[in-house]
Amino acid sequence: MLDDRKIQFESPNFSAQLSLGSSSLTTKALCRRHNTALSPIDSAAARFFRAFTTIHNSLCEDMPSQQLYFFSGMDIERWMLKTMIMVYKSKQTNICPPEFELPPYIGNLFYSDYTSPLGLYMPTFGGSPDGSCFRTESATSVQLHASANIVSGVTITLGGLRLRLVVFPDVNVHEELKTRYSYRPKHFLFVREHKVHCIAMPFPNWHGADIWLSHGEENATIPYNL
Numbered sequence: 001m002l003d004d005r006k007i008q009f010e011s012p013n014f015s016a017q018l019s020l021g022s023s024s025l026t027t028k029a030l031c032r033r034h035n036t037a038l039s040p041i042d043s044a045a046a047r048f049f050r051a052f053t054t055i056h057n058s059l060c061e062d063m064p065s066q067q068l069y070f071f072s073g074m075d076i077e078r079w080m081l082k083t084m085i086m087v088y089k090s091k092q093t094n095i096c097p098p099e100f101e102l103p104p105y106i107g108n109l110f111y112s113d114y115t116s117p118l119g120l121y122m123p124t125f126g127g128s129p130d131g132s133c134f135r136t137e138s139a140t141s142v143q144l145h146a147s148a149n150i151v152s153g154v155t156i157t158l159g160g161l162r163l164r165l166v167v168f169p170d171v172n173v174h175e176e177l178k179t180r181y182s183y184r185p186k187h188f189l190f191v192r193e194h195k196v197h198c199i200a201m202p203f204p205n206w207h208g209a210d211i212w213l214s215h216g217e218e219n220a221t222i223p224y225n226l
Contacts, residue, residue, distance in 0.1 A: 044071060045079035048199070049158050055190050055197040056159060059215045067196065073184060073203040074113065077120050080165040081109055084154035087142055095144040095151060102151050103168045113204060117174045121164045121181035122188075122211060147173070161188075184208040190215050 051069040058065040085106070088096055109118075143155040152168035164181065166173070177183070186208035188199040192215040 041075045041079040041082065044075035047071070048076060051199055052159065052161055055199070056215075058197065059190060059192040059195060065197070067198065069197075069199045071199065071201045073120060073201040073206075073208075076163070076201065077114065077165060078110055080120070080154055080156055080163065081106075081167065083142060083156060084144065084151065084165065084167070087144060087154070088151055092142075093144050095146050100146055100149050100151055106167065109167060116183060117169050117177070118166050119203075120184050121166065121177050122185050123162055123164075123181050124211065145173075182209050182211055185211045187211065188213065 048069075048071050051066075051071075054065045057063050085102065087093065088100070088102065091097070139157065139159070141155075141157045143157075144151060145153040145155065147168055147170040150168050152170055152173070153164060153166040155162060155164045157163075164177075166177070184203045184206050186200070186202060187210045188201070189210060189212045190197045190199075191212060
């Protein structure tokens with residue numbers, strides 16, 4: 001089972017672990033109006049991670065479960081953006097004010113669509129362009145990224161599922177992401193033996209790739225023609 005009682009915060013030359021009930025995670029980074037307006041994306045993120053946990057349990061323990069889940073990709077991006085700002089404002093890592101600043105347009109990202117290179121990325125496991133073997137990890141972490149003194153993004157990992165959000169362009173980082181990550185993937189397909197579960201996450205005006213993830217089997221046959 002996945003352990004969601006503790007969360008790891010990371011940035012260059014820094015690492016700390018807190019329980020989810022810690023008062024250190026509380027901050028007034030957003031006003032009540034914004035928190036209320038953004039509460040639907042919190043609900044969407046909670047559903048997304050519950051779906052992933054259910055899929056994990058089904059594949060590992062052969063438990064019956066739903067096989068297809070739908071989410072808005074933009075909702076997940078905005079939840080990651082909100083999480084990034086909260087971690088930055090609450091000074092959970094050494095990427096924090098006043099040494100580092102948020103991009104000046106950060107507020108607009110809650111209300112407008114992203115264009116490449118900004119947006120969500122997911123690593124292609126094993127270096128394959130369409131995925132590879134995926135192994136579940138009993139861990140949750142949030143890692144902030146910076147370019148010079150600007151907060152450039154965040155990586156959020158739950159149980160081994162790693163999602164990266166880029167909010168500030170950096171040429172060097174973008175080149176790395178192009179070779180090792182998939183931009184705004186359309187489907188996450190988890191497969192083990194005869195079972196396939198799908199998380200569909202469409203984005204407007206973008207047709208991303210299908211990411212196939214063999215759950216714990218190095219040489220599994222991927223049913224691409226399914």
